[in-house]
Amino acid sequence: MGRMFWAGRSAALYLAAWLMLGLMLAGLLNAATGAGIPGSLLFALPLMLVYASVCGFSSYYLCRAYPLATKSLRSVLVVFFVTAASAASLWCAAAVAWAAFWRWLAPSMGGVQLSPPVAAVMFGVGVLLYGMTACAHYLALEFERARRLETRELELKLLAQDAELRMLRTQIDPHFLFNSLNSISALTSIDADAARDMTLQLAGFFRHTLGLEAHRKVLLSDEVELTQRFLAIEQVRFGPRLAFACEMADDAARCLLPPMILQPLVENAVKHGIGQLPQGGVVRVHAVRAGSQLKLRVENDVDPDDGAPGKGGGVGLANVRQRLAAVYGIDASVHATRDGAIFRVDLILPADMGD
Incomplete structure (x- = not known):
């Protein structure tokens, strides 16, 4: 027409x-x-x-x-x-x-x-x-x-962006699986029942993430639920040493974002933060919508005597930066800071309501 x-x-x-x-x-x-x-x-x-x-x-x-x-x-x-x-x-x-x-x-x-x-x-x-x-x-x-x-040219750009997102997404699963298998291996000689429970939790986690596509967005509430599934796996190993707290505004929960953005940050918080503390600690997620922006914060307790700020950013933090840059360009940013015994990562991205 x-x-x-x-x-x-x-x-x-x-x-x-x-x-x-x-x-x-x-x-x-x-x-x-x-x-x-x-x-x-x-x-x-x-x-x-x-x-x-x-x-x-x-x-x-x-x-x-x-x-x-x-x-x-x-x-x-x-x-x-x-x-x-x-x-x-x-x-x-x-x-x-x-x-x-x-x-x-x-x-x-x-x-x-x-x-x-x-x-x-x-x-x-x-x-x-x-x-x-x-x-x-x-x-x-x-x-x-x-x-x-x-x-x-626009079609080729979108195809290249989709391929880049898929590549970055595929980095997360092997990285997470490697760390989880190491944890299961450590548990097998200490607590066989816990190792079995962790294996089942891991299978359920991957079953849930199998349908997630790199180029499709998910609700923040679903992303937080996926993060909780991951922490349930880690809590089999850490027990009461690992705690989780989440503050999420209702309007922020309805925002869309790329899948598995929080998981590598939480994984870093557990591996390089809580895992290094004998007494354990808390992983905290805070989400709020500020006008046209969605502000996310992932923070965790760290050893105050360890003077290496940002330790353990590695693959996870770099992957999050690259994925957000591929999706949002300059409209998104990632900042990692250390404040005494607290390590935090702040994410700012457009508040996408799917309209």
Whole structure:
């Protein structure tokens, strides 16, 4: 429907332009031959509309057959000049016949007398109009080609972004699985039942994440639920040493974000924070919506005597940065800071409500 509308409007504008040219030609003929306004209009308007159709169709196919990108400019000019001269000659011949027809049909109205100077002017106008029509077609074709290239470039960009997101997402599962298998291996010699429970929890976690696609977004509430599933696996090993607290506003919970964004941050908090403390600690997630932004914070207790700020960012934190940059560009940011015995990661991204 859209294409038909635009094609119809373009055709209407094209015909309107040629009608204006026909009125101008009628005025010139009236002034040059004294044929009168009615006779000049009856002569000029039909003749101009016929020539508009001839110029439109023939120049369009010639522009298609002689694209500027592949044909030499000299050959294009020669072909169009010969064609324009031929079309203008035929137009002048048709004008002579048309004038004779009107003189025979309505001799009382007078008629246009095509003297050699008038015919020469019509020939020059015909060549000029054909050339202008060809230029208009070339501009339209170049515009169409540029639009196709822009669309193709956008499609390729989206495909590349999707491939990058899939690659970054695939880094998370092996990384998490490696750490979990190490934990299960450590438990097998200490508590076989706990190792079995952790294995079942791990299977359930991967079953839940199997349907998550890297290019689709999930609700923040679902992302937090997935994080809790991960922590349930880790709590089999850490027991009461590992605690979790979440503060999430209702409007923030309905925001959309890439899947498994919080999980690598929470994994880092457990492995490099809580896991290094004999007494354990708390992993805290805070989420709030501030206007058009969604602000997330993941923080955990760390050893205050360990003076290496940001220790353990590794694959997880770098992966989160790259994924958010791929999805949101400069509209998202990730900042990791250390404040005494607290290590925190702040994420700021657009508040996507899926509207």
